[in-house]
Amino acid sequence: MKKTALLIVCLCGGLLLSATADFPDWGYPSSPASTHLSNHYIEKSMEETNVPNLVTAVLADYRGFDTMFETAVVFCAGLACLLLLRNSNHKKDRFYRHVPTGVILRFNKNSTREPGGREFENMDAHWVPDDLIIMTVCRILIPFIQIYALYVVAHGDFSPGGGFQGGVIFGSSLILLAISYNLRTALKRTTEKVLGIFSAVGVLLYVGIGLLCMVLGGNFLDYGKLVKVLPVDPGHIRALGMLGVEIGVGITVMAVMVVIYVNLASKGQHDEGL
């Protein structure tokens, strides 16, 4: 197997390398890639879309249709993880710890009783004593991380950022909660149902803005037609349309990141994590 792999790799590599003889040099400013489309994007996008970040302008406006399907890819990944792994009827032994004394109770997998009261906490099978420093620091940091994530989404028009980046940062703040405390705490904050609906709402927001543009008489995702419903001057309407679309992307990416983490870390049981 290794010999055929080596053969295939040498063949492909040789083909690819031989083609580089025809390429323009690295950084050559008059190469076809640097002059054909990108000149228009760089020079005209400020006056056509009023958004300084050229990458966001191309991503959310000129090639916004691609970005919609990219969001659909993220949504697919979340759905696929749910479809493959989610399995809520696997029975296991459960462990409860009496907090004041440190006594551990073990309930057989077939029993249905649970200890009541606030003194018993549900334990993971691989439990270690909670680290107070980590829990406190993370609890303080998480709101700031979330504000930063919202800043990245909102400033996608002016600085590096956008929906995907902000969504991932927001999702990672929730994953930080799951890692520093435990998975059940994170799932109590954002339940499975909320995550599922949020991931769908984000894509629906994106498609909804596009459909609104279509209903108002333009093509799909033609933000210029939104002036009929929003009281904004026509020069800025495209930037607002892009902002709405990026918010939709951020919501979906946030929810799907957490869904993928929760399903992979708990192998679909949603009872204990890493």
Next chain:
Amino acid sequence: MTPTNYPALLVLAPLVAAIVCSCASWLRKTLCYPIALVGLVVSFFSSTVLLSRIIATGEEITYYMAGWSPPFGIEYRIDLLNSVVLVAVTAIALINLLASHQEVLRDAEEKSGTFYAVYLLFITGLIGVVATGDLFNLYVLLEITSLTSYALIAMGDPDRSPMASLNYVFIGVIGASFYLLGVGYIYIMTGSLNMMDVATLLPPLHGSTAVLVAFLFCMIGVWIKMALFPMHTWLPNAYAYAPIAAARAIAPLMTKVMVYVMIRLMVTVFGYDYIFKALHLSSSVVWLAAIAIVAGGILALGQRDLKKMAAYIIVSEIGYMVGGAWLGNNTGMTGSILHIINDAIMTFALFLAMGNIAFRTKNLRFENLSGLFAKMPWSMAGFALAGLSIIGVPPTCGFFSKWYLVMGGLEAGAYHFVAALIFSSLVCAILFFRVFEICFFESAPGDAAAHDHQGHHHAEVAIEEAPVSSLISLGVVSLLVILVGVYSGTIVQTIIVPFLG
């Protein structure tokens, strides 16, 4: 909403239906199936409207997404080839949804909402791949199709399907990434991503190695994804162990849409001049296609399981289409395009019949198939019709596309290809008549119990057919097999010949 928005509606209807369906699966599960049905009906309606409009006016329909004209924005470009493949894809998706409801409810009750959402996203990806006019948009939609098919395939046999799907993941990623590399090389050399724009920018560059490598890598990527021999290793396991409701949609559609992509790249983006005059690859590719046809047939002979036999027949059929397209003459390309539609319908009919059989018997191994002609007469009739079409018996549709392929092969002097086609028909005849023989008799000859009940066996055979919805779907598709065959002359004259010019 003006009528010109049909191209966008075509791909948006299943997408919105998928999202609403997944929301509904968290809130109220019974709404999922009606929402999916509505989405696919709207999409099918849009595709038929587009086809009729294009045949009536004779010019292609372009739709600029976000209002920007290409090459700065993304465009959807629907012409004759697109629209007929779109009608086939949406029709098969809709009929499959109608036929699968009972099975999905029986096998995956609590996850049925998510299953329908993933299925709708798969169909969205396929529709987008066929309708788009932008090379990178094709990659994104291809990845949506691939991701959802990985998930759908892994829902089957719990012992074998995750590993089969994981193998498919690795090989599928290599294929899609090779296609992306090819597009990257095209972008470096021309600076554009729009298909029509690249077609105008490529002729001055015909001698460069980079364009040759771009073409090769795009082709190899697409061949990997359509399972052309020897890159077919993922297909038999993936399709055999997938749940039947998903395999019924993936098997007819996925590989045929990849054949469409290959034809689109050959005819529109790179052009006949480049492929057949500047490069001299066509004879080697026709040899490869002939080998693929023969290998698929021989490997199918050794199978003891109906699903795997059907999967290897698909491998063989892909060889027909690739060889037909690369023959270099219009007849061969006509045969290849006609075979996309015909093979999608035939394979769908075959898998529908197999799904009906699997609904009642445990699995589809040959040992369990005895006596089926008596127990399930309607499903076996559909199975027999699909088998006759694959063998190539007139007036079913399989005969007509094979006729064009044979004529094209004779015209181009590719006798090895014609010989492979005839060999494949014989092998398919052997395969299907072997199955008919097993199904015709009550039980294995050495079975003692059969001798005891010899006198009573007429009274004991009860008809245990599949549910009525599946039977109706099988009936509709069998009718289509015959209708498309009878009207194939019309199809060729009104759609394919004007497209090829």
Next chain:
Amino acid sequence: MTDFFIVVMAKYNYWLYIILMMIGLYAMIAKNNLMKKLVGMNIFQTAIILFYISIGYKIDATIPIIENAHGGGHGAGPLVIHAADYINPLPHVLMLTAIVVSVATFGVAMALAIKVYQRYQTLEEDELRMHIREK
């Protein structure tokens, strides 16, 4: 010798990324452990992303964000933008999509690997093939 050196200096970015791609492709095909194959898949896709991004570079150009765009220059007149001052934004846009696609594929592949492990308790491909054949 000097022309070879000049050619290498002009195109070494493409060569580096192609070599990285081939390392990833080799790992995907030849390695036995499923996790190593997944890592190889990630390396392969990342190398393609780097390849695209290197297409967009222009010498002495800055990032594609136009500075002082909104009310920056007081009375300086309309903003003049030279295309040669900013690198090409299009490959970055395309690769945002490719990164997301690669992460999504990796997530689905991990979910499948978890299912395989739950069933067979091993991730080595030869052992898995043996187990599956025995079934």
